Amino acid sequence: MTQTNDTSVKIVFRFFSNVLDEWTVETMWANTVDAEKGHYKLDSIPFYAPVASDDIVFAEYDETEERLTYRETVEHSGNSTVQVILLDTSKDINSIRDAFKNLGCISEKLNDQYFAMEIPAAKDYSPIRQILTELEDAEIICYAEPCLAKNHCYE
Structure with missing residues (x-):
């Protein structure tokens, strides 16, 4: 991009x-x-x-x-945007970004503790969100969904 x-x-x-x-x-x-x-x-x-x-x-x-x-x-494109803040600074933000990149989600890093990630319209958000939630539950990250497309909404 x-x-x-x-x-x-x-x-x-x-x-x-x-x-x-x-x-x-x-x-x-x-x-x-x-x-x-x-x-x-x-x-x-x-x-x-x-x-x-x-x-x-x-x-x-x-x-x-x-x-x-x-x-x-x-x-609306059908793409979604997720914001991620690294809470555990002993973790490497680029490794976390790479894990999501391997799932088809590119990101832009602002600094060593923050990046914004694109969820493409064609991607199933469920497994991506599950990883986000697991990382948040482990207090490694916190995340926000400022632009969640209808095709990525969950209950």
Whole structure:
């Protein structure tokens, strides 16, 4: 992900983060779908924003932000985003990321204690969530599901 080409743009997301418990600004790459309509397809895994990669969003130029700014999601991709915080710092965050990568879930690492992970639309979330829950129960991580697609919801 996060590639640039002729149709790539950066979009600002301003929102209240429940993880950080504060108003947050995040910038993500997107590819232009229809510039006249202001439609862009996200090409980033968000660290905090409650959207998912490949979602199509409506963004418009904002004078205050001086760039394209997110207004709403117009089409959900079916991908989900999970945020993971490493609690047990004796563990290697990259090993945990690799375990999920082997299950088909790529991630973006912010630092040695935090990463955001994409659950592709076609993946069964149950075994992935089971591992997340086991790691959380063992107090190795804690996780949040800020953007859980309908196809990944559970009871």
